[in-house]
Amino acid sequence: MSVNISTAFVTLFDSEVKQAYQGQRLLAGVTRERTGVQGNTVKFPKIGKGSATIRVPQTDVVPLNVTYSQVTATMEDFIAAEYSDIFDQSHVNFSERQELVQVVSGAIARRMDQVVLDALTAASGTNTVANSVGGSNTNLNVAKLRAAKKALDAKNVPADGRCMIIHANSLDSLLAETEVTSSDFASVKALVTGDVDTFLGFKFITMGDRDEGGLAIDGSNDRTLFAFHKDAMGLGVSMNQTSRVDYIAEKTSFLVASMFSAGSVAIDADGIVKVTCRES
Numbered sequence: 238m239s240v241n242i243s244t245a246f247v248t249l250f251d252s253e254v255k256q257a258y259q260g261q262r263l264l265a266g267v268t269r270e271r272t273g274v275q276g277n278t279v280k281f282p283k284i285g286k287g288s289a290t291i292r293v294p295q296t297d298v299v300p301l302n303v304t305y306s307q308v309t310a311t312m313e314d315f316i317a318a319e320y321s322d323i324f325d326q327s328h329v330n331f332s333e334r335q336e337l338v339q340v341v342s343g344a345i346a347r348r349m350d351q352v353v354l355d356a357l358t359a360a361s362g363t364n365t366v367a368n369s370v371g372g373s374n375t376n377l378n379v380a381k382l383r384a385a386k387k388a389l390d391a392k393n394v395p396a397d398g399r400c401m402i403i404h405a406n407s408l409d410s411l412l413a414e415t416e417v418t419s420s421d422f423a424s425v426k427a428l429v430t431g432d433v434d435t436f437l438g439f440k441f442i443t444m445g446d447r448d449e450g451g452l453a454i455d456g457s458n459d460r461t462l463f464a465f466h467k468d469a470m471g472l473g474v475s476m477n478q479t480s481r482v483d484y485i486a487e488k489t490s491f492l493v494a495s496m497f498s499a500g501s502v503a504i505d506a507d508g509i510v511k512v513t514c515r516e517s
Contacts, residue, residue, distance in 0.1 A: 271471070319492075322490045345495055356502050406460070465510065
């Protein structure tokens with residue numbers, strides 16, 4: 238058989254991976270994202286605050302003296318690749334292409350999410366909510382959500398654009414709260430589908446266990462969840478997801494690979510809250 242794969246096939250595979258990747262990625266659109274980054278780093282500016290003063294006639298105005306600072310995200314390169322043996326398949330057919338699309342795009346989507354999660358974990362000087370809020374060594378509850386909301390409100394973080402990344406175990410604990418599941422307090426969607434979309438101004442993103450790390454849990458069964466405003470986190474992408482298919486003679490296989498380069502960083506610690514939850 239021919240070991241050449243047409244450009245049309247590679248283009249089709251790449252577009253299918255991109256489509257699936259965008260569908261599987263959970264944290265798309267929840268950060269300040271900058272694409273087409275040139276070089277190994279991207280800088281996100283942060284502008285300080287200023288206070289207005291009383292104007293005195295015929296005197297010089299008093300400048301705000303606003304401070305300017307910036308944070309830097311460093312690009313990292315990632316690749317997801319798999320071999321397709323020509324002895325297992327007479328050619329790279331439609332069914333195998335679809336299987337490889339799911340494998341490769343899933344790996345890319347999870348890794349892109351992890352880039353943001355790692356930056357949230359590394360963020361310093363952020364607000365915290367202890368696992369003792371709402372009871373001794375508790376999992377996620379309404380009291381912790383109120384505490385996270387209060388922390389953001391106190392820092393004048395805009396209400397629009399807030400989200401919260403929670404674990405599947407956190408969702409299970411939250412669904413035990415009457416305020417969440419009762420139609421007297423919230424949408425009955427929680428009862429119908431077992432899902433919580435928004436509550437107390439947070440858009441919830443539920444994530445399960447992940448080999449990449451996900452929402453890590455420590456030896457004390459404490460898991461850290463993140464409530465934040467989208468402008469508090471930055472994501473720079475220097476190379477958007479791209480795919481290629483090459484024949485590797487030594488392997489008598491096609492190497493199907495997809496790759497990207499990106500980096501994330503916390504821009505404003507005031508807009509991030511780390512919520513600790515104890516899981517039984």
